[in-house]
Amino acid sequence: MSTIRSRLAAVCTGLALAVIGSPAHALERLVLRFPFLETSITLNLAESGSAEELIRSSPDLSDLLAATDGRLLELLQKVFQAPLPVETKQFLEGSTGQPLLEQALMAATDLVDLQGVEADTTGRMLTDALIRAEAKQQPNILGFLRELPGEEASIQLGRVIDAANRLKANQEKGVALAKAGPAASVTAALQAPLTPVWTRQELTVAVSHRPEAVSVLMLVPTGNANGRVVVISHGLWDDPESFEGWGEFLATHGYTVLMPDHPGSDGAQQRAMLAGDREPPGAEELRLRPLDVSALLDAVESGRLLSGRGLNTQSVAVVGHSWGGTTALQLVGAVPTVRKLSTRCADLRDPERNISWILQCSWLNGIAQAGVADSRVKAAVAVSPPLRLLFEQSSSKNLSTKVLLVSGTRDWVVPSGPEAIAPMRESGATKQGHRLVLAEGMNHFSLRSFRGETQPAVVGPLLLAWINEQLGLNEAFTFSGGGWGDPTVNLVDVSDRL
Incomplete structure (x- = not known):
């Protein structure tokens, strides 16, 4: 029952995020359309006071109320009376007009047909409705809905099904390729619990491209250091941890690891944004994130960071997850362009559309200065990167090094079909030596690995093998030599079958 309640609340909240425009008069009717049942339910917001009156006044619900012996009434009351988070108004006030919010709202409006009001994706109307609901002592979902403008809002639940089917289609190719195998073999010696042979340090580094310093988490090997550096870039609203x-x-095998905390798009930024203290990440972050990485390499090279350790800063590796994967691609020469962003972002029925397009489309205004390669990066791994709209097919030919792309077959944020398989296939990237490895059954977040976990990271041996080979440590464990698989998750190199 709690799952149903949360889904109903999500529908109502989705409506709240979608119904925006210039004030006309309060929303009168809320219609839920069920095309698969060939029916709809109408709730008359203007003719009832309490949530119970609203529900009982709907003739469409009378049979359902009787059939559920009052349980549906209790459920719907909880949904409509659910208080909105206190941070909601602050978040909207701080985010109005920002590209990321506008893209999210544009996607939400695809689920709603609104009569009697003009669409506006700035978020201003949402904020005004929240303020009015609070002033009337009704800071809940029902009070919020009543303060929205318009005559009738119809939630097209059939479009939710369309989106689910589109996601399924965007995952199917990856699922089939990974299932066909073969999975990489496993090196037993690499699966033993790690023995800490590194020191953990956290510092801040002043940079010229941001007003604030960049924090960096460093893992420095204490024994068998190989003098090489790996930078790991986190994704949107995530952290190095x-x-x-x-x-x-990687530190266990001799690498000095730097993990920057990108201040414009990390977890702290998200918390500040939800509190209304900061705007959502802007398009300029597409340029600033790679500069964070380059600034850390500059600090090591100049001796301001890790001085006296004899680190090779002219041949380093960058690994990134999600937006961090996009950052890694930029650093090895992938140059974002506007062509696909300007033509495909507005098409809400695009068969390849996925959640990551909300982020990608918000980058449109930052494309011009986002070509920020760093010649010191000689190895790159991009795990689940949003890239379909950002780079041209020819970009793989211009990269300064070979790239390993990793994608989970059940990734619902950055699905493997449009964001990994199609770009690799269409660009002929494998002919330049780039590779695609699919992680069977893994989603967008399950490949992450936290401090002190009992088992080594699923992709740990894969990262090590690729970096060793690209940095020329050929006497060591390499990608071409195999053995970088995992005993619990099938990792499949599908590059030669695209």
Whole structure:
């Protein structure tokens, strides 16, 4: 029952995020359309006071209320009376007009047909409705809905099904490729619990491209250091700690690992944004994130960071997850362009559309200065990167090094079909030596690995093998030599079958 309640609340909240425009008069009717049942339910917001009156006044609900012996009434009351988080108004006030919010709202409006009001994706109307609901002592979902403008809002639940089917289609190719195998073999010696042979340090580094310093988590090997550097870039609203398991595995094998906390798009930024203290990440972050990485390399090279350790800063590796994967691609020469962003972002029925397009489309205004390669990066791994709209097919030919792309077959944020398989296939990237490895059954977040986990990271041996080979440590464990698989998750190199 709690699952149903949360889904109903999500529908109502989705409506709240979608119904925006210039004030006309209060929303009168809320219609839920069920095309698969060939029916609809109408709730008359203007003709009732309490949530119970609203529900009982709907003739469409009378049979359902009787059939559920009052349980549906209790459920719907909880949904409509659910208080809105206190941070909601502050978040909207701080985010109005920002590209990321506008893209999210545009996607939400696809689920709603609104009569009697003009659409506006700035978020201003949402904020005004929240303020009015609070002033009337009704800071809940029902009070919020009543303060929205318009005559009738119809939630097209059939479009939710369309989106689910689109996601399924965007995952099917990856599922089939991974299932066909073969999975990479496993090296038993690499699956033993890690023995800490590194020191953990957290510092801040002043940078010229941001007003604030960049924090960096460093794992420095204490014994068998090989003098090489790996930088791990986190994704949107994430933190270095989510990838510390990756870093621990690499540090165990001699690499000095730097994990920057990108201040414009990390977890702290998200918390400040939800509190209304900061705007959502802007398009300029597409340029600033790679500069964070380059600034850390500059600090090591100049001796301001890790001085006296003899680190090779002219041949380093960058590993990134999600937006961090996009950052890694930029650093090896992938140059974002506007062509696909300007033509495909507005098409809400695009068969390849997925959640990551909300982020990608918000980057449109930052494309011009986002070509920020760093010649010191000689190895790159991009795990689940949003990239379909960002780079041209020819971009793989211009990269300064070979790239390993990793994608989970059940990734619902950045699905493997449009964001990994199609770009690799269409660009002929494998002919330049780039590779695609699919992680069977893994989603967008399950490949992360945290500090001190009992088992090594699923992709730990894979990262090590690729970096060793690309940095020329050919006497060591390499990607071409195999053995980088995992005993619990099938990792499949599908590059030659695209």
